[in-house]
Amino acid sequence: MWLGVSVQIAFGCALATGTGLALMLSSPWRRGMVATGFPLSFALVGLASGLSALWWLLPLAVLALAYPARAWSDAPLFPTSAAALDGLDELIALPEGARILDAGCGLGHGLQALRRVWPHAQFDGTEWSQPWRWLAALRCPWATVRQGDMWAQSWSDHDLIYLFQRPESMPRAIEKAQREMRPGSWLVSLAFEAHGQHPYARLQHPGQRPVWIYAIRDHGAATTRSSACRV
């Protein structure tokens, strides 16, 4: 009892506030995290009160292993949804046996969405986090998934690079693609546009993130072309 309010009422108010705030969010993931954050931490504090303080470092160690600090400058794990890339093949004509790289492939959701579109292509994935890389390789046995830094590897052997990173990653991605990729190849970015560049096309499914498509022309040249939009 504090300020004349029982613990149960205070707990109920905190729970209601968290749930109310969660309902204002659009993403089901975020709603879940915000709504369960307080009760979960409350339960953990109760359950773990007898444990040595060292155990509290365990989740931190797991997080550091899954997300080495280097990957933080690009995007954390956020998967591409299964049908997000459907219809890309109507906008991009890839050659027979094309090689596609998901740069920062996470758990392999992007690779799976790409394979729905181009089932006969060859797939590679690069992921900085070693645990995610193992899981992606298990989930996508038809792809070659490597642990590594997507910025350090050459993109020159690929016909299409797929990215789902951050807005801040896009200038660097465009510059790397223009420097290394063959004319006639493609850079595809889920959600994030490369400002100052004309996209070749934008794929937009209702209620979904846009997919920005950049055609690589001559080395060093801008990826200009009239912007076709498929809504």
Ligand SMILES: C[S@@+](CC[C@H](N)C(=O)[O-])C[C@H]1O[C@@H](n2cnc3c(N)ncnc32)[C@H](O)[C@@H]1O
């Ligand atoms: C938003 S997730 C996208 C995952 C996957 N491409 C998809 O669409 O489902 C971004 C991923 O990029 C990885 N990543 C970030 N920076 C990286 C880097 N420099 N090299 C390799 N992977 C990186 C992160 O660890 C994370 O798994």
